Amino acid sequence: MAAPTVKVALGWSGLGLGVRRAALRLPGLVQVRWSRYGPEYQDPQTDKEYYRKPLAQLTEEETYERELRKTQVIKAAPATKTCSVFEDPVISKFTNMMMKGGNKILARSLMTQTLEAVKRKQFEKYHAASAEEQATIERNPYTIFHQALKNCEPVIGLVPILKGGHFYQVPVPLADRRRRFLAMKWMITECREKKPRRMLMPEKLSQELLEAFYNRGPVIKRKHDMHKMAEANRALAHYRWW
Amino acid sequence: MAAPCVSCGAAASYRLFLAGRVSFAREQGLWKAAAAGLQTGTRCQILRLKHSPAVTTKKNVAALRRESYTVDFIKKQIEEFNIGKRHLANMMGEDPETFTQEDIDRAITYLFPSGLFEKRARPIMKHPEEIFPKQRAIQWGEDGRPFHFLFYTGKQSYYSLMHEAYGKVLHVEERQDQLRAKGLFSEKPKTKDPIGSRWLIKEELEEMLVEKLSDQDYAQFIRLLERLSALPCDAAEEEFVGRFRRTVTVQSKKHLIEPLQYDEQGMAFSTGRGKRKTANAEAVVHGHGSGKIEINGVDYLLYFPVTQDREQLMFPFHFLDRLGKHDVTCTVSGGGRSSQAGAIRLAVARALCSFITEDEVEWMRQEQTEA
DSSP states (O other): OOOOOOOOOOOTTTTOSSOOSOOOOOTTOOOOSOOOOOTTOBOOOOOHHHHHSOGGGOOHHHHHHHHHHHHSOBOOOOTTOOOOTTOOHHHHHHHHHHOOTTOHHHHHHHHHHHHHHHHHHHHHHHHHSOHHHHHHOOOOHHHHHHHHHHHHOOSEEEEEEEETTEEEEEEEEOOHHHHHHHHHHHHHHHHHHSOOTTOOHHHHHHHHHHHHHTTOSHHHHHHHHHHHHHHHTGGGGGGOOO | OOOOOOBSTTTOOOOOOOSSOOOHHHHHHHHHHHHHHHHHOSSOOTTSOOOOOSSOOHHHHHHHSOOOOOHHHHHHHHHHHHHHHHHHHHHHTOOGGGOOHHHHHHHHHHHSOOOOSOGGGSOBOOOHHHHSOOOOOOOBOTTSOBSSTTGGGSOHHHHHHHHHHHHHHHHHHHHHHHHHHHTOOOOOOOOOOOSSEEEOOHHHHHHHHTSOOOHHHHHHHHHHHHHHHHSOOOHHHHHHHHTTEEEOOOGGGGSOOOOOEEOTTSOEEEEEEEEETTEEEEEEEESSOOSOEEETTEEHHHHOOSHHHHHHHHHHHHHTTOTTTOEEEEEEESSOHHHHHHHHHHHHHHHHTTTSOHHHHHHHHHHHOOO
């Protein structure tokens, strides 16, 4: 069967495939308004394994998809993305959320210091513990980070719904990305606000992460409070229409 | 020498762009004169820019009505265009026989330099087919009876096309039944077309039929064509389907890959240029090396103290598994630290294209393209 409809949005005024930039570049003048990518631009695929797969192993859909991508225009990979094995999307997202005023250098250094602090604490515990306990102590800071954030994710959330002139907090299921966002947001807010003066962020954050990893601490408490509120308001669940 | 048939776009209104400040009263006077000029001549000349003011006075109501061009008018415009083209070629000192559209465009930009930002407002001289919108001739005879049997559907070309396509489908199915009855039918699987062509989009179909279509009409038509192409067709039907397919370009072909150059010692090297925001970079990648990168005469560790930037430099090499195999010398200027790193990344990726296979070029394009 011939290829199905490939939606190619032609700039119908004759400007060409989604190029929304002035071709005119006068010497000595610098453009101020940078062009935006058109809708036909696809996201880049930074995974090396995707390309290294030999052609014989590909299924029909994968071959088709590869052929299709050859004809598509693709956006440039952003400066924060590489194909490095050390790159972690969750860590990058958390770093961006910690960043203030565009100071990525500071945010990233705080992140690395936090992970280092977590590792140091766990190693101290490891060396101080007996042989049986040593098996249970997790020393990889990345697994601790992921597990802590997973433990902080709420299962159900509350949404204010206007009915009869009053706002009611209605329990609502949350999407995965919303849950991850809330976990990270709560973690960062907790560390910023409830920090004793003179304590640095990496120390506080590593403390909170370890506590969340063991399912205790203020962030977990906040998650449980959210769940209890949702349970209390379950009578209002039918206010939700989606 | 007759002035060439130049038209400023397709009968639209323009804002007068003047270098200096023009007083408001004088502007009004100019514009009123121009609006009067609109009524007198159908042909507009470049020197008289038209403007219809925001308030619709009685004078301008006639101008807002949809203009319909007669066949004779279009023919006359084409003749004038051809004569004007020859005159223009004479003026530019070129041969009138081999004067192409690109030459015309260049000549017009030279003779009528315009500083307007809107490209469509600048003077153009194109074939009348491209300027005047395609219109349909009168669809009925002198007795008022329409020519086409589907005229009263409102979309005669579309429905006749659907009728034709469905007729072909029935014909092919009938042929299949006949073969099956004779026992000569063979279940030949249809080979899947590789990506190289696409169906017409709705706008293209509308242009082809000179008729407005709805999205559902278009979808219905494409579904019918797909059904037809799924059946075993012969040459005539393939040709019919081929009329509604357009080729799709393979993106990586657009970028030409330079062959490798060799210096005095016989070592292969390649240059590439990259741009990101206001940063410009030029990189020279040597074939054999130890992974040293030198930027503006300074080592990369000193030039980029931030890890993120160094990761960007490493990105193309890491993707191609060529870390530590090439030496890079590059110069970069402009922009901030992040855009300089991005510019060098692009320059290095382009330079590396000469060292690698075409497949890898495509993979790199899919991963970290050229903006």
